[in-house]
Structure formats: C-alpha cells, structure tokens
Amino acid sequence: MSQIDYQHVLDEITKEVQPLLSQGKVADYIPALAEVEPNQFAIAIHTVDGQTYCAGDCGARFTIQSVSKVMTLTLALQRYGDELWQRVGKEPSGTAFNSLTQLEFEQGIPRNPFINAGAIVTCDALYSRLSAPMHSMLESFRQLSGNAQVVIDKKVANSEYEFRHRNAAMGHLMKSFGNFNNEVDDVLWAYFNFCAIELNCVELAKAYNYLANQGKDANGQEVLSARQNKQLNSLLFTSGLYDAAGDFGYRVGMPGKSGVSGTILAVLPNQFTVAVWAPRLNSYGNSVAGIAALERLSQKLDISIF
Amino acid sequence: MSQIDYQHVLDEITKEVQPLLSQGKVADYIPALAEVEPNQFAIAIHTVDGQTYCAGDCGARFTIQSVSKVMTLTLALQRYGDELWQRVGKEPSGTAFNSLTQLEFEQGIPRNPFINAGAIVTCDALYSRLSAPMHSMLESFRQLSGNAQVVIDKKVANSEYEFRHRNAAMGHLMKSFGNFNNEVDDVLWAYFNFCAIELNCVELAKAYNYLANQGKDANGQEVLSARQNKQLNSLLFTSGLYDAAGDFGYRVGMPGKSGVSGTILAVLPNQFTVAVWAPRLNSYGNSVAGIAALERLSQKLDISIF
Amino acid sequence: MSQIDYQHVLDEITKEVQPLLSQGKVADYIPALAEVEPNQFAIAIHTVDGQTYCAGDCGARFTIQSVSKVMTLTLALQRYGDELWQRVGKEPSGTAFNSLTQLEFEQGIPRNPFINAGAIVTCDALYSRLSAPMHSMLESFRQLSGNAQVVIDKKVANSEYEFRHRNAAMGHLMKSFGNFNNEVDDVLWAYFNFCAIELNCVELAKAYNYLANQGKDANGQEVLSARQNKQLNSLLFTSGLYDAAGDFGYRVGMPGKSGVSGTILAVLPNQFTVAVWAPRLNSYGNSVAGIAALERLSQKLDISIF
Amino acid sequence: MSQIDYQHVLDEITKEVQPLLSQGKVADYIPALAEVEPNQFAIAIHTVDGQTYCAGDCGARFTIQSVSKVMTLTLALQRYGDELWQRVGKEPSGTAFNSLTQLEFEQGIPRNPFINAGAIVTCDALYSRLSAPMHSMLESFRQLSGNAQVVIDKKVANSEYEFRHRNAAMGHLMKSFGNFNNEVDDVLWAYFNFCAIELNCVELAKAYNYLANQGKDANGQEVLSARQNKQLNSLLFTSGLYDAAGDFGYRVGMPGKSGVSGTILAVLPNQFTVAVWAPRLNSYGNSVAGIAALERLSQKLDISIF
Structure with a gap:
C-alpha cells in the first residue's frame, strides 16, 4: 500500500465533506466547548513508517476529550x-x-x-x-x-x-x-x-501511532506488548464509539475512538493511524463530518480489517 | 372504640411476638447500627384524646431513621x-x-x-x-x-x-x-x-399523633391542614414501606412508615398512632416482629381503613 | 351520612365537569373503542343500604374493560x-x-x-x-x-x-x-x-357494591369474607390506577379501578360504591372527567378513608 | 501463511483442550439437546484456496443452532x-x-x-x-x-x-x-x-467459507458483495457472541458466531474459516472448549485481524 497517494485522498475527502460541515450540533453541555468555531475540519494520517499527511485545518488544536x-x-x-x-469489563455497553x-x-x-x-x-x-x-x-x-x-x-x-x-x-x-x-x-x-489536553490532528495521529505499530512508538520502544495492543484494538472496535460502535465498524471497518470535541481517532493495524476533527456532532455524540470522512477513506482505499 | 383495653392488647401482642425476636437481621451497613442489642421489642399507642399505652422496652431509645x-x-x-x-412525585416506586x-x-x-x-x-x-x-x-x-x-x-x-x-x-x-x-x-x-434523632416508642407515637388527628397536635395547633394530612396519609399508604407497601396495606390496613433501626409508625385516622420497634429486619428492610405486631393489632381490634 | 343529598351532589358534579368532557383522547388502540361518542358522562352511587343515585347518561352502556x-x-x-x-404479587408496579x-x-x-x-x-x-x-x-x-x-x-x-x-x-x-x-x-x-362486558354506571356501582359492604352482596350473601374484602380494597388503593395510584389516592382518598373505556369504580367502605364514565383519557389511560368528578365528590362530601 | 502446518496445529489443540471437555454444561432447555454425548470435540479449518483440515470427531454431526x-x-x-x-439494528445488545x-x-x-x-x-x-x-x-x-x-x-x-x-x-x-x-x-x-440443520465441523467451515473469501463461494460465485461481506464480518465481531463479544474479540481476535449446541464458527478474512464443536457451555452459552481452542489457534498462528 506504500504507493498510495494519501495526500491526494485526504485532499479529496476534505473537499467532499464540506457540505456536511454545517450539519449537526457542537457539544454545549459546558460553555467552554460551545465556543468553538463550528465549521472547521482537519484530517491527518500518520503511517507506521513515519510519514505524515494532513488536509484541512491541520494546525487547529482542540481538546481531545x-x-x-x-x-x-x-x-x-x-x-x-x-x-x-x-x-x-470488556463488553459493549448496549x-x-x-x-x-x-x-x-x-x-x-x-x-x-x-x-x-x-x-x-x-x-x-x-x-x-x-x-x-x-x-x-x-x-x-x-x-x-x-x-x-x-x-x-x-x-x-x-x-x-x-x-x-x-x-x-x-x-x-x-x-x-x-x-x-x-x-x-x-x-x-x-x-x-x-x-482537556490540546492537540491538533497531526499530533493526535502521531501520539497514538503505537496502536497501528504492534504497540511500538516511533523509536521502536514498546508502549504496549503486541498482544496487549491487539487486545486494545479489539476493545476499541467493539466499544470505542459508545452506542454507535456497531454502525461505525459496519461503515468504517477500523477500530476507533471518538470525543465530544468532534474528533475521532481510527487505526488500520500495521498501516497507519488517522485523526479527524469536525466539531458538529450527531445524536450519538460523534462528529458528523468525521465519520463521513473516515467512511470515505475506507471506501477510497478499500481498507477494512475484514 | 374508646372502651377498648389497649393495654391488654399490647401486652398480649408483646408476648405473642417473642418467638419472632430472634428472626431477621439487624441493619449492619454502618457499624453504629449493628451494635444494638438485637432482641428488644416495644410497642406504644397514643390516642387522639391523649392516652398513652405501652408494652415491652418502652424506655429504650433508637434512632428513628x-x-x-x-x-x-x-x-x-x-x-x-x-x-x-x-x-x-407521589407514586409508589415499584x-x-x-x-x-x-x-x-x-x-x-x-x-x-x-x-x-x-x-x-x-x-x-x-x-x-x-x-x-x-x-x-x-x-x-x-x-x-x-x-x-x-x-x-x-x-x-x-x-x-x-x-x-x-x-x-x-x-x-x-x-x-x-x-x-x-x-x-x-x-x-x-x-x-x-x-439519627433518638426517640422511644412512646415519644414517637406522640410526636406523629397529628397524623391521626386531622393534622392537629396535642394542643389543637394545626401542623398540617386536614386536607394535607389526609393526602400525607394516602402517600404513606401507597409508598411508606418501600417495596412492601402493598403487602403491608394488605396485612395491616393502615398507612405506615418504617425505618432500618427496626421501627414502624402506623396511623389509624381519628383514633391513634402506634409505634413499634424491634431491630431485626426482613429482606425488605422492615422489622420482622414490628410488622407481625401491627398485623396482630389490626386483627385483634378488627381495624382497617377499609 | 344518611341525610346527604347524594342526588344533588351528583347533579352539581355533572354540571361542573362539562368543560372537561372535551379534554383528553378516547382510547383508539382498537377500532371498536375509538367509535364511541366521546363527550358522554355519567356518575352513579349505590349505597350499602341499597339506594341508587345517578346523573348524566345513566342508561348508556360501555364495556367495563x-x-x-x-x-x-x-x-x-x-x-x-x-x-x-x-x-x-401484591405490590404497585411502579x-x-x-x-x-x-x-x-x-x-x-x-x-x-x-x-x-x-x-x-x-x-x-x-x-x-x-x-x-x-x-x-x-x-x-x-x-x-x-x-x-x-x-x-x-x-x-x-x-x-x-x-x-x-x-x-x-x-x-x-x-x-x-x-x-x-x-x-x-x-x-x-x-x-x-x-367486553357491557354495563351502565348504575349497574356497575351495584355489581361491585360488595366491596363497600364488607364483602356481602345486596342479599347479604358473602361474595368475599370481610377480611378478604378489606385486603382487596387495600390492593385497589395501592395498585388500582396503574401508574397513577398514588396521585388518585392523594386526590380522591378512596380505593378505585379504572378502565380504558373511560370508566372508574371507587369504594367508600361501609358507605357506597361510585361508578363514573367519560370516554376521554389522560396520558395515564384514566378518564379525565372521571377523575375530576371523583375528586369533587371527595371534596364535597369531605370523604376519604383517612 | 501458506506454509503453515494447519493439521499439526489442530492436532495439538485437540490434545490440549482434552482437560476442558468435562467443564461446563450441555444445553438442557430442551430434552433433544440434553441427550448429546457431552465430551466430544472437533475442529476444522477450510482455507480460501480450498484446503480442509480437521482434528477430533470430524464426522460427528450436530444441529448448528x-x-x-x-x-x-x-x-x-x-x-x-x-x-x-x-x-x-447493527449494535451490540449489551x-x-x-x-x-x-x-x-x-x-x-x-x-x-x-x-x-x-x-x-x-x-x-x-x-x-x-x-x-x-x-x-x-x-x-x-x-x-x-x-x-x-x-x-x-x-x-x-x-x-x-x-x-x-x-x-x-x-x-x-x-x-x-x-x-x-x-x-x-x-x-x-x-x-x-x-436444527445438521452439519459436521468440516461442512460448517466449508459452508461459511464465503465469509473469508470476500463473499465468494468455492466456485467463485458471489454469495454477498465484497462490501456486504466485510460489513457482515464487522457485525459478527461486535455482536456474534451475545454478551461475550468483547471478551471473544479480546481473546480470539476474529469475528465469530456461536450456537448452544456448542459450536462456534470464526473467520480469518482472506485466509480461512474455522469451525469448532464441544457441547459443554459456559455461563454465556458459549462452548468452553470451543473458545479455548480458538484462543489457542489465535496464539499459535499469531493471527488476529488487528
């Protein structure tokens, strides 16, 4: 998959999700979250061989929730x-x-x-x-x-x-x-x-890259053992998106975790981590444009863990 | 009902419930409650015309919970x-x-x-x-x-x-x-x-006598209006004994309220309040001997609000 | 209470509830119930000494549900x-x-x-x-x-x-x-x-008069023992109106049972049974005008079991 | 992975799970299931290139439930x-x-x-x-x-x-x-x-091999589209093992489906399907030895979708 033009794909996705950026509602259960400029979008990929690709508001920081x-x-x-x-426990909450x-x-x-x-x-x-x-x-x-x-x-x-x-x-x-x-x-x-830790999409994808890299960080240091890392990815797949884990797996086919700031992190084992951010949420508390972007990524690259 | 020999009835009941005093378990979710001498028993009636009758450990004080x-x-x-x-709300909890x-x-x-x-x-x-x-x-x-x-x-x-x-x-x-x-x-x-207020059965029956007296205390002062008082008794009947309200009404036929120290207060409108105390509880958190005593009182006096 | 002019009271109530007859919704989960003329009203009392009083659409029959x-x-x-x-069980459902x-x-x-x-x-x-x-x-x-x-x-x-x-x-x-x-x-x-048994309010109040009469029917025959009858009234008080039993007791102060045809039967022990009928229901499935009529009856006669 | 000696691995597993064959309880909610000889075991792999491997009671048939x-x-x-x-829906049941x-x-x-x-x-x-x-x-x-x-x-x-x-x-x-x-x-x-359809493990692994083969059967005919097939595998991963889906994913790392006859089918996309059978169940209704066998297979072959 190394010849894939990730940058091109991310640029395409960023264009395609523009109409979705005004859909959904920013989290407003606390004032500090409600203040964000709502129509922003960023998506970044960090590959296990250390390459970074980003499109959209790549420098914008948000709390990772x-x-x-x-x-x-x-x-x-x-x-x-x-x-x-x-x-x-280790089971979905239902x-x-x-x-x-x-x-x-x-x-x-x-x-x-x-x-x-x-x-x-x-x-x-x-x-x-x-x-x-x-x-x-x-x-x-x-x-x-x-x-x-x-x-x-x-x-x-x-x-x-x-x-x-x-x-x-x-x-x-x-x-x-x-x-x-x-x-x-x-x-x-x-x-x-x-x-309330603040990162941008590039930093987020990089920080969690061990999830795609058999538990090892960029220096080859073990963050988790390979076995623990697989287990953690399995837990993310079954429970990472609250009550929409089944639908996310069905549409995106990767383990992931979402936050109410509108960010989602997903993992393609042995390939890359991808972080997306768009503040407006659907009724499940997941980013509308974020899920759409990951679904498109999955389709364009024909990726899935299955 | 004024000629009833309440004292005789309470003495009888006190004798009859002796075998029950060793049944059930004292509340032990906090150490301070678990320390009580478990086999005690008292029952007191306070009539709306100011008479008091008591049998058993009448002077023993307990927290009314x-x-x-x-x-x-x-x-x-x-x-x-x-x-x-x-x-x-005003509804039983189920x-x-x-x-x-x-x-x-x-x-x-x-x-x-x-x-x-x-x-x-x-x-x-x-x-x-x-x-x-x-x-x-x-x-x-x-x-x-x-x-x-x-x-x-x-x-x-x-x-x-x-x-x-x-x-x-x-x-x-x-x-x-x-x-x-x-x-x-x-x-x-x-x-x-x-x-954690401490009373004995005589004091407890007297303190709540307004419930039997159309909302008026011993001096004729209004604690609650007659209408509010009826309403409060109705709430006690439907919800006073946690999840055993239906069974208590079925067996005792009076509104009542129980506490985990093993006390129960019941009301016969326009006649009397009755307080009973026996520390050992059944699985619903209500006094074993206390409920039995009130059921006997109801049968012996042929009383019921119905 | 024998000198009470029940007829006058029922006539008054019938007038007073007229504005309520257009409130609420007729049960429509089956077509056969939805067809009823919705703004009807009747109320009937049958006393334990055999007197009957009625106001409104006394002859109208309805299924008692x-x-x-x-x-x-x-x-x-x-x-x-x-x-x-x-x-x-014997407990409210919650x-x-x-x-x-x-x-x-x-x-x-x-x-x-x-x-x-x-x-x-x-x-x-x-x-x-x-x-x-x-x-x-x-x-x-x-x-x-x-x-x-x-x-x-x-x-x-x-x-x-x-x-x-x-x-x-x-x-x-x-x-x-x-x-x-x-x-x-x-x-x-x-x-x-x-x-689907069809009765009018007069018949309904009469049929259940044993509930007010210590378990005995009009001929003095025992339908239930006095004790069973008290117990049944207690169950009606705690559970007769679905999830509105607490509120009904609070407002009306009598045991009762409602049906989705818009009828309610209530019992004043040792005095009378009362049947009311008005097809439009509140969100709990109880007759809007029916509950209001019984609440007024309770207030006008200053009755309550408490 | 083509040089793997699957037969050797299945033989090893079959030996290793022997002590587990007496653990757990055969389903007995219907007499017909309770009659099975309880200590049987079989495991079969069918690869996407048409190879079959089996160990244990390979010919024994069971209802696939x-x-x-x-x-x-x-x-x-x-x-x-x-x-x-x-x-x-598409979500785990919780x-x-x-x-x-x-x-x-x-x-x-x-x-x-x-x-x-x-x-x-x-x-x-x-x-x-x-x-x-x-x-x-x-x-x-x-x-x-x-x-x-x-x-x-x-x-x-x-x-x-x-x-x-x-x-x-x-x-x-x-x-x-x-x-x-x-x-x-x-x-x-x-x-x-x-x-109540009856298969043995070899037949079961073969029948469902399209799940591992991008939706195509042994003749290359499309049973499901590649996309639908990925989606179905995702649903199996999040919901295939009732309330133990999270734990199964954590331990086995493959999508799977269990039945109360003691069988489990699992899928390694693009590699093989595996069917296991052992009638005794754990408290979740899943085969005790079956889960253990698949966990060992996952460890021995170092396989996981993550």
Missing part, C-alpha cells in the same frame, strides 16, 4: 496488566441512556474502559499508582506526539469540573460498591484534565 | 405546599433494586418523598428555607413528643455520612438534572442528622 | 384463597413503560392482579377451575348488577383479540417461566370477553 | 440489501437478561440480527420472500457445504417449537410494534428448523 481514555487505559495496562479487568442503570445493575463494575464510568474507574486505578497523574499524562502525550509544548486547556477542565455531577454520581455509585479507592472529586479533577 | 422522612415532608409541605410536587435506574429514567425527579432520593430532595428544599435545619428539626420533635431532651445520636450521623456514597450518587444525579439547589454533602449531612 | 379485573380477582380468590399469591421489562426481571410473576400481566395470569388460574369461564363471569355480573340481560360486546372482544399481541407476549413470557397452565390464546380470549 | 443466523442474514441481505436495517426489556424499550426493533429477536425478525423478512423457506435454507447449506444429504433434525425442531414461549413472546411483542408481517408461530417454525 474521550480520545484521552485510550491513553488512560494504556497507562493503566502498563501498570496493572490483566489485573485491571477485575475493576472494569445503550446510552442507562449509564447509571447498568452500573447499578452490574454492581459498580463498568462495562468497558471507554464509557465514562469505565474511564473514571481506570483513572482511579491510575491515580493510585502515579504521584503526579496530570504531569505523567502530559509527558506521555508530549513524548509520543513529538511536541513538548502540549498543554491542558484549563478553562475547559474547570468548566467540566463545575458541571461534573453526572460523573460524580457514577464515581460515588462505584465507591458505594467498593470499586473506588481515592476521593471521587480528586479523580474527577484528573479525569477532566486528561480530557 | 427513615421515619424522620415523614417530618421532613411535613415541614417542607408547611413551607412549599403543592409547589413541592414539582420536585418529587422496585428496590433500581433506585438510581428509576431516578435516571425519570430525569432526576424521585418517585415519592419516602424513598431515599425523594427524602433527600425534600431535605434540599427544606434546607433552602431554614437557617438552622438541624435545630428546627430537633425542635419539632421536642415540641411534638413533649420531651425537650430529644437529641441526635452523633455517632450514628457521622457513620452514615462516612458511608454516604450511594446517597451521594443520588444527590449528584439529581443535581445533574437541575433538581438540587444546595451542596450535595451539606444536604446529606442534615439528612443523616434527621435520621 | 379493566374494571372487570376486580371480578376476575374476586372469583379467583373464592377458588384459590391465599394460594393465588404464589402466582401474582412504571408503565416496563410491563414486559418488569415481568422479565421478576421471572414471570406479575406485580399485582390489576396490571395486564397480573389479570391475565389470574384469568389463567380461573380458567383452570371453570368449565365455562365466560358464562360464569357473565352470570356473576348479571346476579350482582340485578340485570339478567347483561351481555358481552363481541365486536369489542373480537377486536381486542385481533390486536392481542402485546398481551400475547406477556402470556408467552409467563408460560416460558412456568407461570401459565392453559393455552395463551384461549385464556386471552376469555380475558378479552371479560373486558 | 444460532450459527444458522448468519445464513438467515445472508439470504435476507441478498433479498433486501440495506432496506433490512429498518427492521433490525446485556443478556434483558432481551425483552431492550426490545420493549426500543419499540420492537431488535438490536442486531444475532440475538434471538433479531434473527426472528430477519426470518420474518425472509419468510415473506420465499415460497418454501425451509427448502431454500437447506439448499443453501447443501450447495455451500458440498453435501447434498444435509438434513434437518426434526426431533430437535419439534422440541424447540414446543418450548418456544420466550421466543413467541418476542415475536408477539414485535408484532405489537408493527415489526412483524407473518404469523408468529409460522415464522418460529421456520426459525427452529433453520436452527
């Missing part, structure tokens, strides 16, 4: 290995409406590490093993993205914390079931800071 | 009237397992003021209107029970607060839906203090 | 006594949306005999003990109402049967849990015939 | 294309306990074509387009497996039909929501016959 959950899980797996699965319903029914064990409850409990685990969780997380992104200037958007983090009550409910519910070790508010503060 | 919710609701109705029903499930599905409006979420939101309403909520609540019980020495068991209140996480989850969930005005932890602290 | 469930339960209690409660959800969660044991699943399993029990269930049911209504001409509206029964699929789902689900003994479709056919 | 749902979906997609997705709960909540649209409700509604769609559904299904398996003698185990089909009530509940519930066009019992009869 739930895409940070993949790094949280990665850091937790480094420290806990399979022991982590005693505290969080329905959105019932985050707390399901968590109550399943006695405080979240379904998977990518729904909020699951990411928060993974944060709690990580929090217990890191002396400076926010510093460690920032350093991971700085090293993997190759940009030592990566920062946290504190305005977004503060705003998320102020409106934390649904997430706080999940934390306290897990604590009532004995599946939470630190103070709920402390862990939430770390969690919201992780979500 | 959820029976305090009736006073919380009374004080809130005094201050809000029907406006209160915008924040809490099932125990789903406190948070139902609260999430119904978007932060608890089913009724006697389930935990409903009592907590009622507390939140009351908290907004009282400068010293714990003082006001204590004073209400002191005046209505005729014992100026009524106190709060601070050890129990502290223990409940320490293990508050399920209730905290409910508070935060309601706050995420916009149905909570104060700090969750502040309201919970007041709530647990209300639950 | 779910009000038949009270007779089904009565006939089943006559034959099974407390053994019946092994197959159906929520409408989840008839099948709750039935699945509670493994085929319906919450109470007044929700559809509970009435259908009660029918199944009755079906096993009657050689001619529809004949027996008709005879009960003929004898108790004093009208030997009572009939079943076969058009309605056939239409209900044609659109039986949700009820069939409940029957098959109970059968899958071992809580159903006869053929699902056979029992449903009987059930729909019971629902 | 839910693995038939993949063929039902295939035949329905041939006839309806994307129109089918109006009647059934939880087992709630088949009817979820179906009720989502108003008669099953989550995906591999849970029972989804397979039944797919059958209903197919039933409307085939004059002889059972004949057509048999012919498909005969042609694709290369065995013209494939039959239906009528004893199993009859037994399933007799105990059909949970599935009948689903059918009637969908019909009540307007998502069912034929008679429920007729469609169930076809459905149970499809489930």
